[in-house]
Amino acid sequence: MIMLNELPIDKRLERKMARISIAPMIDITDRHFRYFCRLLTKKSVLYTEMITSSAIVHGDRNKLLDFDPFEKPIALQIAGCDKKEIAEAVKIAEEWDYDEINLNVGCPSDRVSGNQMGAALMAYPEAVAEIIQAMKNETNKPITVKHRIGIDGTNVLPDSLNKVVFDKYEDLEYFVKVLSQAGVEHFIIHARIAILEGLSPKENREIPPLRYEEVYKIKQAFPRLFIEINGGIKTIEAIREHLHYVDGVMLGRAAYENPFLLTKVDQFADGGKVNNISRREIIEGLIKYVERFGDDRKTGQQALKNVIGLFHNKRGSRLWRQIITPPWAENESVKYILKKALSVLPEEVLDERN
Template identity: 45%
Template sequence: MYSQALNDGRKIFAVAPMIDWTDRHCRYFHRQLTGEALLYTEMVVADAIIHGPRDRLLGFSPEEHPVALQLGGSDPAKLAEAVRIASDFGYDEINLNVGCPSDRVQSGTFGACLMRMPELVADCVTAMKRVAGVPLTVKCRIGVDEQEPEAVLPEFLARMIGAGADAIWIHARKAWLQGLSPKENREVPPLDHGLVHRMKEENPDVFLGINGGIADLDQARHHLDQMDGVMLGRAAYQNAGLLAEVDEKIFRAPHRDVDWTALCETMTAYSERVLAQGGRLNHVTRHMVGLFQGYPGARRYRQILSTESTKPGAGPQVIAEAFGAVDVAGSPEPAMEAARKAG
């Protein structure tokens, strides 16, 4: 995937891995909107895969492809074993998390704190690469705490490349491991997109993607003029409608209007299957709330999904009711303005 992208100049657009957000129901929904974007799982800890319920942790729908599994851990042997187990599930990529700043991640000695231990991360990458039959990638920050990104990031990238990483996704912010919450770590440390762009200039033969603070597809295209890939997180989740434009605006696919009726029917049928397997309606609908940003009736749509889906016995008809509240023929407001009004 990544070597071909470098060879033929094809760019990659990805929806970032987000804990508690990008579960299998979210990814199934996102895939209905874009056939081309690379979708990531939530971070799954290697120990959980080795000792926990594998089908629940790793299972996904075939329709989600291409889909990447993000792993968390710092023990090369355990990570390699997790990769071996995951290989039976058919993921298109395995990614190592070196960017999450949460306390619970730090307590397990993985995530962003590993930016301080590039030798260990390189050992992890080498061990994982040895058993992975698909691209093995890393997602990192530009540095943590008192580190100077201009000095730290080039060395970190060199070690990952030397260890065999097929691609590196760089979140263009430092992570402060003490004093800032995970939410604040997504907003407070200043962005340094320029540094990430320079890393690409210095590594023309290595796939480097950029993440962090990218709000819409216009900004995404700007970054793709200089980077091999672009990754959106909250912007894609909270305004999922922009994913319906990814194939055309990023991958130059022919324009097609969204068939909202078909989307409603697809998600209704999917919800029926989830309910039949013991799930709850809001396990699916909570990921759909941001779909109609800017459309007339969007507020009512959000109200229906947010309130009716959580009631005891809620069924898939709630989705049809919510879709019915939206005037899809109306002109949506610009994405940024719609997102601002949605809060």
């Protein structure tokens, strides 16, 4: 059998063997949102929110790690800097049968980078390689790394380190080389640097310019590695364009701003077709899902928190938002709210399909 990364990119595109994934996003990609995504796309890989190794080791494991088998394939994203603790977290997660374990080397948040986790780790490729080794000792699952094309850590990382600015293409190539020697075969690269001081995480997703060419260059430099690109990708046309240069595309904000887009992404993956599902059927799927929570309105509300974009740019979008956003009347169940939406939203938008 031909391995995926032995095929030239054009052939993979032709054979529809690319990978589309939905990015890890704190406060968004909880299990409810992932279930919703799985109604929309059957093939994409879904990522958890970033979970710290410390939370997994010391926190409520079931709450943090439980998922519904319907969500598969699913990847667990871990953030941390202590290799022993990360290895322990990987070992714990083995019980949950995730399809992939991903190490976060891209988060610019102070809470994370201030602890030398997330994006700050990019300045220490050898230390990350040791973390990878420790993770590999605990699992046979694929270990992937999500990172930026570089960091500007001036004034943040310890002075003793002369490499606080790590934002040249050569730095990126060195990072990928060291990690690939440690056995990482799959990299997800957010095509911007992270500026570790002076920008909020949100600004760090918008201000540093996108440098897609550097990600393409990594694929050329390491043709046998699986390279997935991320950052600012919002349309089917853009996905198709990137797939001429890399093996996969990770979608972040587009997945909650315009989730119906996800019904079209299976055409790129696993010999796939588009998912021929309508908004009506998606809402019916959600009705079945929220029935599990019975009278627990709090959980039901949580389940609808990130489905607001389903009518993005369509007639009925404001009405949908108003109906599903609490507060609701005392006697209205979550199921009732969704049924009400089905009865008042425009039929032609409810029944649109690919």
